Each structure stands twice: as C-alpha cells, then as structure tokens.
Amino acid sequence: xxxxxxxxxxxxxxxVSFQRIPSDIATLxxxxxxxxxxxxxxxxxxxxxxxxxxxxxxxxLRSEQLVEVLxxxxxxxxxxxDIKPMVSNxxxxxxxxxxxxxxxxxxxASAIEAISETDAELTLISTGEVEISLLVPKSSCDAAxxxxxxxxxxxxxxxx
Numbered sequence: 001x002x003x004x005x006x007x008x009x010x011x012x013x014x015x016v017s018f019q020r021i022p023s024d025i026a027t028l029x030x031x032x033x034x035x036x037x038x039x040x041x042x043x044x045x046x047x048x049x050x051x052x053x054x055x056x057x058x059x060x061l062r063s064e065q066l067v068e069v070l071x072x073x074x075x076x077x078x079x080x081x082d083i084k085p086m087v088s089n090x091x092x093x094x095x096x097x098x099x100x101x102x103x104x105x106x107x108x109a110s111a112i113e114a115i116s117e118t119d120a121e122l123t124l125i126s127t128g129e130v131e132i133s134l135l136v137p138k139s140s141c142d143a144a145x146x147x148x149x150x151x152x153x154x155x156x157x158x159x160x
Contacts, residue, residue, distance in 0.1 A: 003107035004152040006097040009145055010159070013043075013091040014066045015123060015135060017058040018076070019084040023050040031057070031076060038068045044093065044126045044133050058124055060135060063089050091123065092141035094148060094156070096132040108132050114151035118143040 021027060028047075035042060040061055048056035061069065066089060073085045101107050108125070111132055115122055120140035126133045136144045145156045 002098075002110070002152050003100045003104040004096045004098040004111075004148075004154055005100070007145070007148055007152065007154050007156040008095045008097070008158075009141065009156050010062075010093045010095070011138060011141065012063040013060050013093045013135065014063045014069070015058060015060050015088040015091055016069055016073070017056065017086045017088075019056050019086070020054050020082045021057055022080065023053050023055045027080070028057070030079075034072050034075065035069070038072060040065050040068055040072075044124055044135060046124060046126055060091070060093060060124065088123065088137075090138045091135050092138050092144075094134045094136065094141070094145060096134070096148065096152070097130060099130055101130045101132070110151055111148060114147040115144050118147050120144040120147070 042059045042061055044060040046058045066087070070087070076083055077085070096107070096111055098107070108127060111134065112122065115134070118140070120136050120143045122134060122136055124135035134144070149156055
C-alpha cells in the first residue's frame with residue numbers, strides 16, 4: 001500500500017505565474033473570467049498566501065493555448081501595471097492518483113523525495129484529496145517519471 005495506483009504524464013504544458021497581484025477577489029475574478037471567456041482551459045491553479053495586500057498566482061495550461069494567454073497578459077498589465085508575469089513553456093505535468101491517498105500520509109513526501117534523487121527540477125505542486133500534480137521542465141520529465149515509477153511500482157501512462 002503506497003498510495004499511488006496510477007501515474008499519468010501530459011507533455012507540452014505551459015506555466016504562467018503572476019507576482020504582485022492585488023489581494024482582492026474582484027481582481028482574481030477578473031483574471032479568471034477573462035481566461036474563461038477566451039476559452040482557456042486552466043489546470044494546476046495555485047495562489048500564494050497574501051503578503052501585505054499582494055498575492056502570487058500560478059496556473060498551467062496546454063502549450064497550444066499560450067498565444068491567447070499572452071494576449072490577455074498584456075490586458076492584465078494595462079489594468080494593473082505592477083503585476084509581474086512570468087511564462088514558462090515546454091513543461092511536463094506528472095499526475096499521481098490513488099484512492100488510498102485520502103487516508104495515507106507521506107505520499108507527497110515520497111514523490112518529492114523520489115524526484116529529489118534525480119537532477120529533475122520541480123516547478124509547481126498542486127494536490128487534491130486523491131491526487132498530486134507535479135510540474136517539471138520537459139528536459140527533466142523522463143528522469144522524474146522513471147523515479148516515480150520505481151518509487152510507486154506503477155507504469156506511467158503518457159498523453160492523458
């Protein structure tokens with residue numbers, strides 16, 4: 001019982017991060033509404049805890065939708081000139097899934113430890129009750145996946 005029954009890998013993932021976003025729900029709603037109206041399908045959404053009146057926000061999307069997001073970034077910056085966007089393309093999302101995670105502690109620790117034993121860089125982590133999503137640069141994907149397959153004795157499925 002190791003907590004992981006499935007590993008899936010999705011390549012060609014872009015990461016968009018914003019620093020210095022005003023910490024108010026109206027600004028967040030505006031960002032997400034504009035992305036939704038542009039039919040951008042987001043994944044792995046992560047917000048930092050407020051630092052004063054500012055937050056950081058990161059999310060992933062399929063690389064093929066990055067052009068639409070780059071256009072929106074310019075609109076966001078017009079409304080909020082202090083927002084600092086960062087874009088990283090050419091990433092790989094590795095998702096660990098297991099119903100056992102709901103009751104089992106240490107699964108994320110085991111996954112992160114496995115990746116730490118490679119030269120892979122870990123860029124973003126998001127979790128749910130029965131899943132852990134890990135974003136790594138595409139250059140690190142094979143090493144990270146191999147380490148996770150060995151750690152959890154599960155063969156990864158690609159293209160999911």
